[in-house]
Amino acid sequence: MTMSAFMTRCDRLARLAVLALAVLVAGAAAARAELRVDITRGTVQPMPIAITDLLGQGQSEGQIGRDISAVVSADLERSGLFKPIDKRAFIQDLVSLQQQPRFADWQVLRAQALVSGTVEPQPDGLVRVAFRLWDVAAQQHLTGFAYRIEPKAWRRVAHKIADQIYERITGEKGYFDSRVVYIAESGPANQRVKRLAVMDQDGENNQFLTDGRSLVLTPRYSPTTEEITYLSFFNNRPRVYLFNLETGRQEVLGDFPGMTFAPRFSPDGNRVLMSMAANGNTEIYAMDLRTRRTQQLTNHPAIDTAPSFSDDGSRIVFESDRGGTQQLYVMGADGSDVKRITFGQGRYANPVWSPRGDLIAFTRLYQGRFYIGVIRPDGTGERLITEAYHVEGPTWAPNGRVLMYFKETPSSDGRSRRARLYSIDLTGQNEREVVTPMDASDPAWSPLIP
Amino acid sequence: MRLKLLGLAAAVALLAACSSDQDAAGTGSVTGATSATAPTTNAGAVRPGTRQDFEVNVGDRVFFGFDQYDLSPEARSTLDRQAQWLNQYRAVTIQVEGHADERGTREYNLALGERRANAVKNYLVARGVDPNRVGVISYGKERPAVLGSNEAAWAQNRRGVTVVQ
Structure with a gap:
């Protein structure tokens, strides 16, 4: 209710219908100790992270996927805690990535974390945006979620994804969806x-x-x-x-x-x-x-x-x-x-x-x-x-x-x-x-x- | 051209209708005079009892020290003239604006401007002006009279301005 109320008053933000919140893989807690940025120290070495374009099924979904990844990348980079890796250096293609990351391909880029995901059209005109966060060194899935949204609401979902990544890796709540x-x-x-x-x-x-x-x-x-x-x-x-x-x-x-x-x-x-x-x-x-x-x-x-x-x-x-x-x-x-x-x-x-x-x-x-x-x-x-x-x-x-x-x-x-x-x-x-x-x-x- | 057709009385009325903001931006203060001087071109034609009369012949503002709101001897003598004029033209109501320089924080400066405006009001009331004729407003640091980041500019912005309504 509060969310839809907020959306109607911000005309450029489309109404965001959260129909599914799915943590895709259980057992994330087991990996919790593996990948972490300690943000309590004064200076932090930003964590190299590979943020791939979310793979879209059609042309418009492809654009949404690229836009979302760009915003996630910008959010995390601006925090000073992450260093997104230039995506032109990526080796693994997006299609095979959705099956399973080839972790060696990401290790050579010195990526410590990897973000993948998809944007799929839905019969009712909404799109389903799913993302996954991976620990490259431990070769483990850390977290992820899926949203069904109106295509216009992509920017807000991007901030939510960035918050989720920030929270999973720093142990602190995020602040990007604000x-x-x-x-x-x-x-x-x-x-x-x-x-x-x-x-x-x-x-x-x-x-x-x-x-x-x-x-x-x-x-x-x-x-x-x-x-x-x-x-x-x-x-x-x-x-x-x-x-x-x-x-x-x-x-x-x-x-x-x-x-x-x-x-x-x-x-x-x-x-x-x-x-x-x-x-x-x-x-x-x-x-x-x-x-x-x-x-x-x-x-x-x-x-x-x-x-x-x-x-x-x-x-x-x-x-x-x-x-x-x-x-x-x-x-x-x-x-x-x-x-x-x-x-x-x-x-x-x-x-x-x-x-x-x-x-x-x-x-x-x-x-x-x-x-x-x-x-x-x-x-x-x-x-x-x-x-x-x-x-x-x-x-x-x-x-x-x-x-x-x-x-x-x-x-x-x-x-x-x-x-x-x-x-x-x-x-x-x-x-x-x-x-x-x-x-x-x-x-x-x-x-x-x- | 149009102004000529309106005649002098209407022109004076137009001047009087100007907002206080425009007064604050008046050329007299920006060029560094120690007190506001209205444009001198009409000085010979100033009608007694008008805002222009007040600004030209009485002086509409007093200045304060940094973070201060007490009235200097100079400020008091200006306010004595203001009170005398106001006691002569008893139909006139005024609004006293309190202003601060930019070297303070926004909210504190609003409070400080209110203190300054009230210091002016209280002095005028003590000199016989009916308090019901005197409104006060604080602009804090929002409406500098003089642009500049130096003590000379700041000194002119720490002010109380009596605006004839």
Whole structure:
């Protein structure tokens, strides 16, 4: 239900009918120790993997097979953990591969893993996409599945295949079947046009949600991926809004006397945290989306903003300048037991709790430079991951292994900016631009699509 | 050509209808003047009590230190003139815009801009302006008046702008 609901609102993604989920070979657990990328170390030697084109029965199925393999390849390569082998070097033909891999042919290419599969037409107009992952050295089948889909839904299946491979080989959940909401920017800096936009995590299927007439900022996904909460300056009244991706309906949240901003969903999706500024003071509030009741969580003359729930919803991290400069604080979900967790020089801002619960990502400003870093919720283990003239606003991949943020680079005369999205591994390795059609900021990663 | 036909009063009304964004992008501030100056070509024809009168003869903005929202002596003297003018033209309502420079994070700057706008509002109210005539809005770092990545530009972007409605 949730999946079909999601599909109808994303017109370029066709409805994906999951009619069969088949793990093709049992006994995969026995081989679990054989092939693994250890992603807990700082630098990782990417694993050579042979990703063959899925074999299509007809011309259109052949194209789908090639397209799927290209997307799987790109996903895995971008993760920095895999090195897809140039397919022009492949020795074994696709037809015989479907019978049984000739492992010697893949060993000479130094492939450690091998992906094969098929795309078959179905009588009802759907296609059946099946893939298999092989351990070349152990000469074993590791995992696989089959989907019956509308042909248009091939891209999403490709991300699901990439997730399955990632999960089987790293032991961590994947993150490729996910979306990103962000702010698309255009125009000169003093009259910047900002629009809500969503796209797949790899930058494909870009779609604009607003027309740019109202300034919009800081969108965030709901845990169901069906709604977005964001700040809009509609009618020159900056307020937190809810955007329903299925219906396109936009709705202001609450009836506050002052500006509301910095919204974020609770992990169960039932509440939205936000700040309200009135009479020169900014406090944090929680709104229950079912009762529409609000609760004030902070009460301090300082600026208290940028709240983010812990993964289990029991605690909230936020920023406050109550100690003189912006620093990070953790409190209970009801506002009790406030504890400062950062004490470093400079300023700390926009904390975001990892979906794994183990870390909090933040923006740090120090001596005129901006940094993205992570710290444990108890305030230990701070690590700075990347640094630039201006980086800001980290967001976590659904598996808590990768961060995305935006980076602004001034032109040489300083009169204009290039704003782009980047992803980076938690270790600080593998920084990559996420290509967007125009300037982009304020990314927020969705959970895995249900 | 068309503007001529409209006559001066209509032209002034058009100017007054311009959005605050366009004011922020006005040529006066971009060329580096310390306070906003409206185009001088019409200065002789400024009608008292209009937005243009306010911008040209009073001064519509005050500036703040980095991460600060307290009013400097210079800012206070500008606001004294604003209060005097507002107390003279009591039908006028205003919106005070709070702005921040680009060297802060987005959400904090929204809160900081709100602090600055309220600092301006509170001062005007203390000088006798009816609080019901004064709206506030924060743009954070979203609407710089001056383009540039240097202290001179940032100093002009950390501002409170009183916009005659």
